[in-house]
Amino acid sequence: MSVQTWTWILVGITFALYFGIAIWARAGSTKEFYVAGGGVSPLANGMATAADWMSAASFISMAGLISFMGYDGSVFLMGWTGGYVLLALLLAPYLRKFGKFTVPDFIGDRYYSNTARTVAVICALIVSFTYVAGQMRGVGIVFSQFLQVDINVGVIIGMTVVLIFAFLGGMKGITYTQVAQYCVLIFAFMVPAFFISMQMTGNIIPQIGMGGKVEGGAFLLDKLDTLHTQLGFNEYTSGTKSTWDVFAITLALMVGTAGLPHVIVRFFTVPKVKDARKSAGLALLFIAILYTTAPAIAVFSRTNLIETVSNKDYQEIPAWFKNWEDTGLIAWADKNGDGKIQYVAGSALDGKKPEFTEARGVNGERLISNASTATNELYVDRDIMVLANPEIAKLPNWVIALVAAGGLAAALSTAAGLLLVISTSISHDLIKKQLKPTISEKGELLAARISIFVAIIIAGLFGIYPPGFVAAVVALAFGLAAASFFPAIILGIFDKRMNKEGAIAGMIVGIVLMLCYMIRYKTGLIWVLDPLPKSEWWFGTSPEGFGTIAMIVNVVVSVVVSRCTAAPPEEVQELVENIRIPSGAGEASNH
């Protein structure tokens, strides 16, 4: 059977499964809608958290990014896993004990102030929307690649699917669908990895194969380092970023992970404090399976790519190369006219993406109009590595189709989780807690469903008309979360003396500082400012790593301001003492 037929079959089966679950787990009350009734087992919650967490970016882009970044790619691996240690040790148990629905709920009650709650809601909306915009685009790309439809049609299909299960089931439906999606995505990620590891190193476990030997007896990583040096790249295992910047980015990603509202809210869904700790551990275990395999895939595919294309005649290159060239994700310009592909360090293009002319060259390649003067002749889009890997390694068609189903599961589960947080922020934190406290449960549920509908439309529009800054901003959502929520929550638990003045000042200074740095050094301000170059960075900190500095500033401001103003009231201090002990958590409550 062809890849296409297999794709339809596998995507069809998995989608039927997701819908079945969504209908079975319909939500009847706000509690079921927001926190799945607080009755999810730690195992199911762990899987759901893992699926929620691992987006299209983790599934499709990360291994590709690492394969081009080498050691520098470690920032994603450590940054996006180490945050769970912070979550499990410093946040999850206490927030579960506190027992409300949302992060702004905690901030509002702990800091006895609706201003604090509003600041938290705004931060949550900024973080979640920047994040979800990238996801919808990811959904569109995956659908368009595999179902051979236009990318915008892909986004619309994705929107409809997310809408159905989020609308019906709320958190309950989403949680159980995510459990199924986790199983699909991890299976889809591991199967090709086993095959390729076996092929290249004779060891079926990719984590071990990565450190194994290739044909001829050399270690795989040594061979890759040698290849890199010969072609003028930096050694794969060394990287190019400064040690400080690697440090700062890793810390910003870790802390940002622990501060993301759609991740934190997952720990409100389990019955007891004990379960919150345990499910954080299980979530990380499930995530680690993918995150320790990704760097192995990166090494395999990098080696495969170099060996397959470097100095080979274009005429004799395998079919996958030409297929991806047709979709515009690979480009080759025969600059020295020898008909061979020269792949060395340096950019093959002026600008970021290839600009194709309609014409074909003497070898049958697509001509590009923006080839640079550098020796390098090859452009490869980083996103194709995971998708093309099974083809490069000549794996069976069903494996290639499986990757499509996995990519869809990853993108949909994350989008659904995020949309739920957005709708909760609006219906619960804004309408119920501030605008109209008298609203009935039915009314609130309706408001939640309407806001999820609106949120999906907006997210879909972002996906269809992606503003240029979205891609740049998604990575920075972590910096924003690190600079705003994380210190306010941690200090709220560990510093009894922290008061509302301190926390509000800290959150505002943190998020504004981060936004300004982002605009000044990364995105620019449309028409007015161009982003400043690398040489102007403060202490050599990239915008991705700046969350670390903004977070430290937040903490300092919070502590200084709180010590200069009145201590929080007696009952708040008692609340803090109460969340520090695990017993008597009860159910997640509305009051």
Place this chain on the structure above:
Amino acid sequence: MSDQKKHAKAYWKENLKYLIILLAIWFIVSYGCGILFREELNQFRLGGFKLGFWFAQQGSIYVFVILIFVYVRLMNKLDKKYGFDE
């Protein structure tokens, strides 16, 4: 001070002690072995891996998982010791 309050205080103190130890390990494996001292560690090897590189892309993640489960065990014991278990 009531018994309950005394227990809560002692419980919190022990909890903080665990947190400091576990987070120190968390910091050492990731930021220490994987980033700050990776050049030094890269002189040693673990099979085909340079050690610093292994910590950055594999080892630190394994340690993170172990740390959380150790914490879960320690806290479950602590809950029982002070009667906060349920």
